[in-house]
Amino acid sequence: MALTLPAHPDPLAERIHRSGLLHELAHGLGGPFHYLLPERFDANLAAFRAALADAGVDGRIHYAKKANKASVFVDRCAAADTGVDVASLGELRDALGHGVRGEHLVVTGPAKSAPLLRVAVRQGALIAVDAPDELEHLLGLDGGRPARVLLRRHPPSQPGSRFGLDDGQLHRALERCAAAGDAVRMEGFSFHLSGYAVRPRADLAGELVELCLHARSLGLPADRISIGGGFPVDYVAADAWDAFLTAQRPGHYHGEKSFAAGDFYPYHSPVAGADALRAILAARPGGTGPSLAERLRQAGVTLLLEPGRALLDRAGSSVFPVQGVKDRAGYGIVTVDGTSLSLSEQWFASEYLPEPVLLRAAPSPADPADLADPADLADRPYRACVGGASCLDSDLLTWRKIAFPARPRVGDLLVYPNTAGYQMDSNESPFHELPLPPKVVVDHSGDRPRWRLDR
Numbered sequence: 001m002a003l004t005l006p007a008h009p010d011p012l013a014e015r016i017h018r019s020g021l022l023h024e025l026a027h028g029l030g031g032p033f034h035y036l037l038p039e040r041f042d043a044n045l046a047a048f049r050a051a052l053a054d055a056g057v058d059g060r061i062h063y064a065k066k067a068n069k070a071s072v073f074v075d076r077c078a079a080a081d082t083g084v085d086v087a088s089l090g091e092l093r094d095a096l097g098h099g100v101r102g103e104h105l106v107v108t109g110p111a112k113s114a115p116l117l118r119v120a121v122r123q124g125a126l127i128a129v130d131a132p133d134e135l136e137h138l139l140g141l142d143g144g145r146p147a148r149v150l151l152r153r154h155p156p157s158q159p160g161s162r163f164g165l166d167d168g169q170l171h172r173a174l175e176r177c178a179a180a181g182d183a184v185r186m187e188g189f190s191f192h193l194s195g196y197a198v199r200p201r202a203d204l205a206g207e208l209v210e211l212c213l214h215a216r217s218l219g220l221p222a223d224r225i226s227i228g229g230g231f232p233v234d235y236v237a238a239d240a241w242d243a244f245l246t247a248q249r250p251g252h253y254h255g256e257k258s259f260a261a262g263d264f265y266p267y268h269s270p271v272a273g274a275d276a277l278r279a280i281l282a283a284r285p286g287g288t289g290p291s292l293a294e295r296l297r298q299a300g301v302t303l304l305l306e307p308g309r310a311l312l313d314r315a316g317s318s319v320f321p322v323q324g325v326k327d328r329a330g331y332g333i334v335t336v337d338g339t340s341l342s343l344s345e346q347w348f349a350s351e352y353l354p355e356p357v358l359l360r361a362a363p364s365p366a367d368p369a370d371l372a373d374p375a376d377l378a379d380r381p382y383r384a385c386v387g388g389a390s391c392l393d394s395d396l397l398t399w400r401k402i403a404f405p406a407r408p409r410v411g412d413l414l415v416y417p418n419t420a421g422y423q424m425d426s427n428e429s430p431f432h433e434l435p436l437p438p439k440v441v442v443d444h445s446g447d448r449p450r451w452r453l454d455r
């Protein structure tokens with residue numbers, strides 16, 4: 001039996017799908033593409049801001065740009081005076097070029113390059129220092145102004161993490177900052193945790209508030225902490241997700257491929273996005289005493305966040321034209337124009353599970369499948385995996401045998417929903433000299449969806 005995992009219903013996406021726009025675009029662009037919905041980004045941003053305001057917490061959001069390369073989202077940050085988290089010189093240049101102010105940037109990532117640090121200091125960006133030698137580098141730089149830094153805490157709850165400064169390094173770094181005078185402005189501490197749990201984030205944030213108080217006793221400003229990203233996205237319904245995790249086994253996948261439940265992103269999250277921030281702010285660090293929101297207020301500490309995936313929730317989807325369909329015993333293999341490089345999850349030995357929607361094209365006599373078997377024109381359910389148009393046996397967008405409502409035909413479109421966060425472009429490459437799928441920005445100023453290319 002096939003296990004179905006449809007994305008949550010999305011009336012806006014359904015309207016676009018019904019409008020015929022995507023077939024027009026596939027025709028005009030001549031291949032796969034991604035479409036982006038910036039109004040969703042704006043709404044997600046507003047929800048995070050509301051969570052901060054409702055908790056009475058002074059906060060600043062930095063969109064983690066690594067989650068999507070599109071310009072439109074950085075434009076929206078500039079327009080909303082929102083910050084951006086950048087982790088490379090390219091990301092920093094792009095953010096500045098789109099009008100985000102230098103002081104609204106936070107620079108993350110390990111062992112940052114000398115040019116990145118130099119530009120970051122000159123632009124007044126906040127730099128999350130990941131290692132003692134990075135701090136020494138900054139202290140030796142003459143950037144014409146103090147380097148604004150956060151000290152990134154190695155998370156004690158994730159001892160295997162390669163990021164951050166351990167206890168000893170952190171305390172030596174504080175002493176170095178206190179002795180450095182105007183070379184550096186130590187504004188606080190940061191962390192980013194793997195996983196999506198609320199509790200460890202609240203606990204570590206509570207510890208960072210205490211560290212700020214300690215740093216102030218050394219004469220340092222220390223008035224902010226960053227809790228990084230990792231706000232979960234809720235892609236699919238709870239019952240479908242639970243049923244899937246219980247039942248999935250190699251027989252559900254092409255090539256009897258096996259996945260452990262833990263190999264998957266948690267596609268269902270009962271508390272997601274800005275609600276996860278609300279939960280973190282309401283939690284009591286260490287399990288007792290005042291809430292995190294209260295501790296931040298009492299200590300006069302500003303909360304910085306670096307959400308990536310959660311700001312992009314439902315802000316984009318990926319569209320692949322069907323290029324061929326062939327039958328195997330008991331299921332089919334749909335090959336699309338495009339590759340699994342445009343759906344990153346495969347490259348983490350995992351699978352993007354929210355299922356693609358089949359958008360039918362008008363039947364064409366040029367399609368040999370239509371001519372060979374007119375019965376295929378009737379919509380009968382059809383199970384198939386989805387492969388990319390490359391010569392790699394492992395290039396599958398979906399190993400799972402998906403229950404399509406009908407046998408896909410050449411010219412139909414498969415729309416993978418909600419791919420803006422990390423899926424659509426993190427790993428794209430022009431393999432086989434296939435062009436990179438363009439990004440199309442769709443907005444709704446009137447009844448009809450309108451589009452433009454993202455530049």
Ligand SMILES: Cc1ncc(COP(=O)(O)O)c(C=O)c1O
Binds near residue numbers: 067229230231307
């Ligand atoms: C330092 C840092 N901040 C923010 C993020 C964004 O995380 P997410 O997209 O899960 O919110 C990441 C992701 O790797 C990160 O490393």
